Amino acid sequence: xxxKSRVSSTKMLWMEEEALGQEEFxxxxxxxxxxxxxxxxxxxxxxxxxxxxxxxxxxxPGNPGIVCYYKPFMRILYKILNQRYPIWAISHxxxxxxxxxxxxxxxxxxxxxxxxxxxxxxxxxxxxxxxPKDVKLVLIGHSIGCYMILEMMKREPKLQxxxxxxxxxxxxRMAESPQGKxxxxxxxxxxxLLYVPIYFLSFLPESVKASLVRWALxxxxxxxxxxxxxxxxxxxxxxAANAMYMGSQxxxxxxxxxxxxxxxxxxxxxxxxxSNDHWCPITYYEDMKKSFPEGTIHLCQKxxxxxxxxxxxxxxxxxxxxxxCTDIAKLL
Numbered sequence: 001x002x003x004k005s006r007v008s009s010t011k012m013l014w015m016e017e018e019a020l021g022q023e024e025f026x027x028x029x030x031x032x033x034x035x036x037x038x039x040x041x042x043x044x045x046x047x048x049x050x051x052x053x054x055x056x057x058x059x060x061p062g063n064p065g066i067v068c069y070y071k072p073f074m075r076i077l078y079k080i081l082n083q084r085y086p087i088w089a090i091s092h093x094x095x096x097x098x099x100x101x102x103x104x105x106x107x108x109x110x111x112x113x114x115x116x117x118x119x120x121x122x123x124x125x126x127x128x129x130x131x132p133k134d135v136k137l138v139l140i141g142h143s144i145g146c147y148m149i150l151e152m153m154k155r156e157p158k159l160q161x162x163x164x165x166x167x168x169x170x171x172x173r174m175a176e177s178p179q180g181k182x183x184x185x186x187x188x189x190x191x192x193l194l195y196v197p198i199y200f201l202s203f204l205p206e207s208v209k210a211s212l213v214r215w216a217l218x219x220x221x222x223x224x225x226x227x228x229x230x231x232x233x234x235x236x237x238x239x240a241a242n243a244m245y246m247g248s249q250x251x252x253x254x255x256x257x258x259x260x261x262x263x264x265x266x267x268x269x270x271x272x273x274x275s276n277d278h279w280c281p282i283t284y285y286e287d288m289k290k291s292f293p294e295g296t297i298h299l300c301q302k303x304x305x306x307x308x309x310x311x312x313x314x315x316x317x318x319x320x321x322x323x324x325c326t327d328i329a330k331l332l
Contacts, residue, residue: 029110031093036067038078039086054135057087064243065092068230070271073313094242115250116244120151139164154261165270172257179278187248241261271297
């Protein structure tokens with residue numbers, strides 16, 4: 001085989017591996033963190049990418065912050081964008097089961113890293129350590145990830161944010177929402193009672209756990225096996241405890257909408273509200289439109305649920321690229 005053929009073959013193999021996604025674990029602020037990557041930093045470091053501007057799409061998940069739930073969405077988005085830009089998702093600290101040779105925590109670098117404030121600092125620390133400063137960011141937040149993105153932009157004004165897309169944004173009055181009224185007593189007062197059944201369920205064989213997940217999600221027309229494997233993290237006591245602990249803080253601290261930050265970065269923000277979202281009732285969308293009539297604020301017309309990663313990945317990826325087409329065209 002000629003050198004040219006070997007180079008071409010190697011490049012094709014690299015592109016195929018990139019299209020499948022790469023999972024890795026690292027410590028960030030002393031907490032186990034999972035990173036899911038479609039496209040790597042090689043496109044910046046080695047000049048593989050044809051675009052002159054370095055761009056990273058970074059997903060900040062909802063709660064639980066298990067990145068593999070977003071894998072089908074990321075795969076579709078990566079293909080729609082012709083594998084031109086890396087698309088990464090970072091888990092919340094302690095929400096994913098680390099490998100056997102890795103503890104949930106090592107030397108703690110941040111007080112209360114599993115709390116809501118700590119999770120925001122966790123994402124900023126990741127960006128400082130693992131993303132070059134000249135890389136422009138397209139931030140994609142889901143649910144509480146939207147609150148985190150607004151906090152990140154407020155705390156670190158020098159972030160090179162090209163656009164921030166906030167999907168089903170839980171950025172205000174969480175405890176007052178229909179779902180919040182239901183979950184607040186559980187998360188704030190009764191969550192310790194939930195540890196007992198989770199503890200006993202954790203000893204079940206993986207195949208039995210997977211069957212329980214499939215039974216719980218049987219109403220879905222099609223169930224991606226990635227969703228099943230991602231859900232197995234919830235059978236881990238530490239992961240479940242960290243997710244519920246963060247949830248309890250969400251109910252207490254996500255109260256007032258941060259209008260000054262929204263106003264400051266309004267031209268960079270895209271909001272997408274659900275039409276039947278029990279975490280963000282339609283009145284929240286109406287209030288947002290009234291407060292920021294010039295903003296890019298959409299209301300779902302497709303009946304997509306809050307947990308869009310379960311059955312609406314294609315629709316969401318297509319809409320997102322439509323919203324960003326003008327900004328992306330400027331980079332070419």
